[in-house]
Amino acid sequence: MTAAARLAALDALPAEELCNHAEQALAALVDVMNQETTLLRAGHLRQAGQLTPDKTRLAQDYVGFARSIQRQAARLNAEAPKAMERLRAGHESLATQMAENLRVLATAKTVTEDVLTDVARMVGQQNRARTYGTAGKVATDPNASAKGIAVNRAL
Numbered sequence: 001m002t003a004a005a006r007l008a009a010l011d012a013l014p015a016e017e018l019c020n021h022a023e024q025a026l027a028a029l030v031d032v033m034n035q036e037t038t039l040l041r042a043g044h045l046r047q048a049g050q051l052t053p054d055k056t057r058l059a060q061d062y063v064g065f066a067r068s069i070q071r072q073a074a075r076l077n078a079e080a081p082k083a084m085e086r087l088r089a090g091h092e093s094l095a096t097q098m099a100e101n102l103r104v105l106a107t108a109k110t111v112t113e114d115v116l117t118d119v120a121r122m123v124g125q126q127n128r129a130r131t132y133g134t135a136g137k138v139a140t141d142p143n144a145s146a147k148g149i150a151v152n153r154a155l
Helices: 003-012 015-041 045-049 052-071 073-079 081-127 142-146
Strands: none
Touching: 003 052, 015 045, 015 052, 015 073, 015 081, 052 073, 052 081, 073 081
């Protein structure tokens, strides 16, 4: 089935059915994001990372339904106003969950960077020569603190 045929099939769904599909996708996405946020808060980064494929798939599903709903908004508001109101409320719930999820992700990223920077600094200090320079002080090399450690800022 082509993309155009899939879009046409979505747009042709009865109002209640389209809204129900969107609500189910939305609820599943909010649930996965909530699970991810909870795992990240608990420091379970690997387990949270395992939710990424599901979160991506659910987000794609929801976006497909949301675009169809945008294209059919006038019809859906006329035929299923209560379902559209539930979707608006659900979308607000998603926005709230996304904001919280992004805050927790930013905190996890900052903590990870801080830990790796501290480890790099300690590794660099262990490898530094402990000799006196010409001024009678222990010589320091500011570039020695990150040998062998890389911080990936792409999280």
